[in-house]
Amino acid sequence: MSCYCGSDKTYETCCAPYVNGTLPAQHAETxxxxxxxxxxxxxxxxxxxTTVPARQVPEDADLITAHAKNTSWLKLDILRSVEADSxxxxxxxxxxxxxxxxxRVHHELSTFIKMEGHWYYDxxxxxxxxxGRNESCPCGSGKKYKKCCGSAV
Structure with a gap:
C-alpha cells in the first residue's frame, strides 16, 4: 500500500519512521x-x-485523536514547498x-521553524x-464530483 501522504513509497518506508519518532524529518515538507x-x-x-514548543497544548492530542475517529482523510496535495535554513x-x-x-478541503499555507536541528509546525x-460539482472527484475515482462523492451533498 502506498503511503497516506501520496508518495509511491509504502507507509513503513516513507512517513512511519517520523510518526513513530525513530527519525527526525530532515525537511519541512517531509x-x-x-x-x-x-x-x-x-x-x-x-x-x-511536532508543533513549536511554545505553541504546544498537550490536551490537543486527545482532541485530535477523538476527531480522527469521525474523519476519513482521502488525499493530500502539496501545492508548493519553500525551505530556507531555519x-x-x-x-x-x-x-x-x-x-x-x-x-471537504482543508487548504493551508503552513509555516515551519527549525530549532536545534528539528523542524516544527509553527x-x-x-x-x-x-x-466544484464538475471537477474531478478528489477520491480518485475518475468521475466528476457531482456523480461521485458530491452526490451525497
Whole structure:
C-alpha cells in the first residue's frame, strides 16, 4: 500500500519512521507529509510534539485523536514547498470526509521553524475552498464530483 501522504513509497518506508519518532524529518515538507499521516492515523501526540514548543497544548492530542475517529482523510496535495535554513512554508490541500459524509478541503499555507536541528509546525494561514460539482472527484475515482462523492451533498 502506498503511503497516506501520496508518495509511491509504502507507509513503513516513507512517513512511519517520523510518526513513530525513530527519525527526525530532515525537511519541512517531509514533516508536513508525516503530520498528514498522523491525522489519518489519529496520532495526536505526534502532532502536538511536532508543533513549536511554545505553541504546544498537550490536551490537543486527545482532541485530535477523538476527531480522527469521525474523519476519513482521502488525499493530500502539496501545492508548493519553500525551505530556507531555519524557516519554511508548505502550501497544501487535504481532502477529507467527516461523519456527515460531505467531502471537504482543508487548504493551508503552513509555516515551519527549525530549532536545534528539528523542524516544527509553527502556524497556518487557511483558505476557504469548495469543490466544484464538475471537477474531478478528489477520491480518485475518475468521475466528476457531482456523480461521485458530491452526490451525497
Amino acid at each position: 514533516l508536513m507529509r508525516a503530520r498528514y499521516c498522523a491525522y489519518v492515523l489519529g496520532r495526536g501526540e505526534f502532532l502536538v510534539a 524557516e519554511a512554508s508548505v502550501e497544501f490541500k487535504a481532502y477529507y470526509k467527516e461523519a456527515d459524509g460531505i467531502m 502556524e497556518g494561514e487557511f483558505y476557504h475552498v469548495s469543490i
